[in-house]
Amino acid sequence: MADPTGELHAAIAEARQAARALGISDFDTPTSLDSGEFNPDAVRKHSFSFELEGLNDAPGISDIESDLERIPGVKARIVFAEHRAWITAPESVGPDQLAEIMAKHGVMARLTEASLRRRLDHPHGLRPQPSRRPRLRTLRARRQAEETRRLIEREKRAGRLRAEAIRHLLQDPESRDVLYTARDLVTIPRLVFSTILAIPVIILHYVVAWQFPGWQWLCLALALPVVVWGAWPFHRAMLGGLRRGLSALDASSSVAIISAWLWSAAMLLFTPAGEIGWLSNPKLFAFDQQLLMEGEIYLDVACGMTVVLLAGRLATRRTRLSLMDDLAQAKPDPQEEYTVVHRNRATGRQEPEKIPLQEVNVGDDLIVPAGHIIPVDGRVVGGSSTVRAGLIEGRGVPRRVKVNDHVYAGSTAVDGELKVRVIRTGHLTRSAVIHHWVRGATRRQNRMAWISTTSASWLIPASLIVAVADFALWYLISGNINAAFTTALAILACVGPVSLALSTSLALRHGIEAAARHGVLLRDGNTMRQLAESDIVIFNRVGTLVEQEMSVETVTADHGENPDLVLRIAGALCMESDHPSSKAIVHAARHSRDHGEGGDDIPHWIEVNHVSITTDGTFTGMLTLPTAGGANDKHVEASLWRPRTMADLTGRLAAAAVSGGTPFIVRWKGKDRGVITLNDIVKDDASNAIEDLSDLGVETMMLSRDTYPVARRFADRIGVASVLAGIEPSRKAMAVRAVHARGNRVAMVGDSSVRECLHVADVGICVVGKQPLADLIRSNTRGLDVVVLRTDVSAIPQTMALARRTTRLIEQNIWFAWFYNVVAMVAAISGILHPMLATVLMISSSLFIEWRSRRARVY
Structure with missing residues (x-):
């Protein structure tokens, strides 16, 4: 055989x-097969995540995991709360085989979007192996990125990147934009070299006593490398713009530098200025005709303009802090290894294992040593530590966390080791979603910056035309070609398109990043403007002005009814709801039951069937109430509802419904039996935040389902000007639209429960709280203009104040940029402005715009 x-x-x-x-x-x-036995560490593996249907009970999870792990090399983790399975398997095991095993237990498994995307990227089911040498992998990635950058640069020089190049520039926040000087070429060595050669040239031009015979020819030789190599970044930007039919913002400076050197060379070759022993007598004004008749050289302008421009661009680049850079530095390396603790099913012991971060799954217990960044969202299951919040949520002081506290990716365990049970990892973590949001806002902002930069670039051809016309008119009128060239050179040197281009984009970027650093995410610059123009802020009471916890304040029963029975029936109806009001009623009902309140006449357990929630938030269901003898149970229809107007109630119940907090009416057998009022805990800073909005001239409104007396009483506690009371959930969006129809700019503040209201407002401000950020953004593809990660109400007036200050800065920047360019050109045309002084004024205008725009960082 x-x-x-x-x-x-x-x-x-x-x-x-x-x-x-x-x-x-x-x-x-x-x-x-080579070794004769299976070695799970010797084969390549890939990971799958499945969405599960039919997973009805948690005890059956261990049986499914055991069946899956009977396949050699398979590790399975099923999380009942998420209804998801995370499985690591050898490359020989396909997802269909895993799904078949789970189907035997009555669970239907479907690959998630992330797993499907990975399989499309790697059609053979292989994923890149995590390197055990992360440093080598990082160096390899850097080399690949450097090669890609060099390839793009070569294509640009060859002129083959047109629409593709522009698309790349719009996506890259630190792009080598042809309308700006190439940032990589503006270096400190270039500045130092140019300065060393420029200093003797400038000194010899202005100190006549030091002008030795032949000094002008030495200056010409010293200025040549400065004009060619030192000013190459500006020449390259100009040539790149010409290839693409665009005007580089430093094109006029490039033309001025080249023209100044060529003019000086021509003067030395063809006029007495080149004679040995000639002395220069430079003047600041071109209208002093006699002193410019014999000729003048402008090597000082060529060298001085180059040095000033290099220094100004370096100063500008060093002062521009990018939030994207900071987020990238704080992002953990997916190849970094972490210790994960698994329970051995055979021995029952905890066994630590070191695996790369990208292989960590939901449900794993991750060890985070002191001083390390927490790479996942999770719940602390062991240890305690002081945690310093991440970059976006880092406005508060460090907090102490212990078992059962939640921690988020990007925060740092300062002084203690933590064991964190993973809830979300990878692109679903809070920090990853924030990074994705900020990157999207930056890309949208880059498109707006591209428009403003393109508009400013039209100033370059306009200045060239004005300079040529000025040269011709001065020469025709005065007959002095030197004076004509001086004024034309001053025009090219003074024009400041960079200040005009930065007047809008830089302040907006600083404003958006300042808000993000304080826990408020803005979609783009247009959101900033709309927020600044908003004159009404509508708050949805629940989720914004009050804490998530509520408590039962009073229970009022109608004549002949038992208040404990009223409370028990209300708790039975809303037991499955996660709303804070439902939790408060259920907690009070359980407390009443556990303490035996109401005596033996009140059933300890009330059976409820067919519970449903109507569109207006009313709970309905069929109750089983035992009779006194217990022989025949009563089956009655009951409901828990909230009144909208005083006409819905009469008598004792009406008085109780308006005398306290939020009222809930309990009804069964077609009759209202009692009223339960709930107490809302107002946030500590709510009244101060409303006062700050009033100081900004913003009208405040509150949206509530409560009757007007109850809503008005709550609004008076914190100072809200107007209330929209008795509004059903399905009609809240219509109420917001009605306020907007009056001609107001409306900013709506609420949580995800009022997402339709956020959609119809001019600015939708969503307060996240503890809700998973990834789920919120995925389910709200529109209407999320502002996402507030903080829980304090003061974030709203602070953000509106920032928006108004940023918008005001932008308007002032635009006025200043245009005023400077017009005044400087008029001064240059009239001969008042010397080319060297024009260069200093031009770079000063850009730095002044930079300085003013940085004021938008103040939150």
Whole structure:
């Protein structure tokens, strides 16, 4: 009888030989067949995540995991709360095989979007192996990025990148924009070299006593490398713009530098200025005709303009802090290894294992040592530590966390080791979603910056036309070609398109990043403007002005009714709801039951069937109430509802409904039996925040389902000007739209429960709280203009104040930029402005705009 194992080995050897003939030689990793036994660490693995349907009970999870892990090399983790399974399996095990095993237990498994995307990227089911040498992998990635950058640069020089290049520039926040000087070429060595050569040139021009015979020719030689190599970033930007039919913002400076050197060379070659012993007598004003008749050289302008521009661009680049850079530095390396603790099913012991971060799954227990960044969102299950919040949520002081506290990715464990049970990892973590949001806002902002930069670039051809016309008119009127060139050179030197281009985009970027650093995410610059123009802020009371916790304040029963029975029935109806009001009623009902209140006449357990919630928030269901003897139970229809107007109630219940907090009416057998009022805990800073909005001239409104007396009483506690009371959830969006129809700019503040209201407002401000950020953003593809990660109400007036200050800065920047360019051109045309002084004024205008725009960082 033939040996099947030998035949299989022979077939594998033949296949390998054929693969090597095709150039495939990656067979260094031993397989299970080579060694005769399966070695799970010797084969490549991939990870799957499944969405599960039919997972009805948690005890059955261990059986499913055990069946899956019977396959050699498979590790499975099923989280009942998420109804998801995370499975790591060898490459030979496909998702269909895993799904079939789960189907035997009555669970239907579907691959998630992330797993499907990975399989599309790697159609053979292989994912790149995590390197055990992260430093080498990082260096390799850097080299690849550097090669890509060089390829793009070569394509740009060749002129083959047009629409593709512009698309790349719009996406890259630190793009090498052809309208700006190439940032990589503006370096400190270039500035130092240019300054060393420029200093003697400038000194010899202005100190006549030091002008030795032939000094002008030495200056010409010293100025040549400064004009060519030192000013190359500006020449390159100009040439790049010409290839693309655009005007580089430093094109006029490039033309001025080249023109100044060529003019000086011509003067030395063809006029008495080149004679040995000639002395220069430079003047600041072109209208002093006699002193410019014999000729003048402008090597000082060529060198001085180059040095000033290089210094100004370096200063500008060093003062521009990018939030994207800070977020990238705080992002953990997916190849970094962390210790994960697994429970051995056979021994029951906890076994630590070091795995790369990208292989950490939901449900794993991750060890975070002191001083390390927490890479996942999770719940602390062991240890305690002081946690310093991440970059976006880091406005508060460090907090102490212990078991059962939640921590988020990007925060740092300062002084203690934590064991964190993973709830979200990868792109679903809070920090990853924030990074994605900020990157999207930056890309949208880059598009707006591109528009403003393109508009400012039209100033370049306009200045060239004005300079040529000025040269011709001065020469025709005065006959002095030197004076004509001086005024034309001053025009090219003074024009400041960079200040005009930065007047809008830089302040907006600083404003958006300042808000993000304080826990408020703005969609783009247009949101900033709309927020600044908003004159009414509407608050949804629940989720914004009050804490999430509520408590039962009073229970009032109608005549002949038992208040404990009223409370028990209300708790039975809303037991499955996660709303804070429902939790408060259920808690009070359980407290009443556990303490035996109401005596034996009140059933300890009330059976409820067919519970449903109507569109207006009313709970309805069928109750089973035992009779006194217990022989015949009563089946009655009951409901828990909230009144909208005083007309809905009469008598004792009406008085109770308006005398306290939020009222809930309990009804069964067609009759209202009692009123339960709930007490809202107002946030500590709510009244101060409302006062700050009033100081800004913003009218405040509150949206509530409560009757007007109850809503008005709550609004008076915190100072809200107007209330929209008795509004059903399904009609809240219509109420917001009605306020907008009056001609107001409306900013709506609420949580995800009023998402339709956020959609119809001019600015939708969503307060996240503890809700998973990824789920919120995925379910609200529109209407999320502002996302508030903080829980304090003061974030609203602070953000509106920032928006108004940023908008005001932008308007002032635009006025200043235009005023400077017009006044400087008029001064240059009239001969008042010397080219060297014009250069200093031009770079000063850009730095002044930079300085003013940085004021938008103040939150």
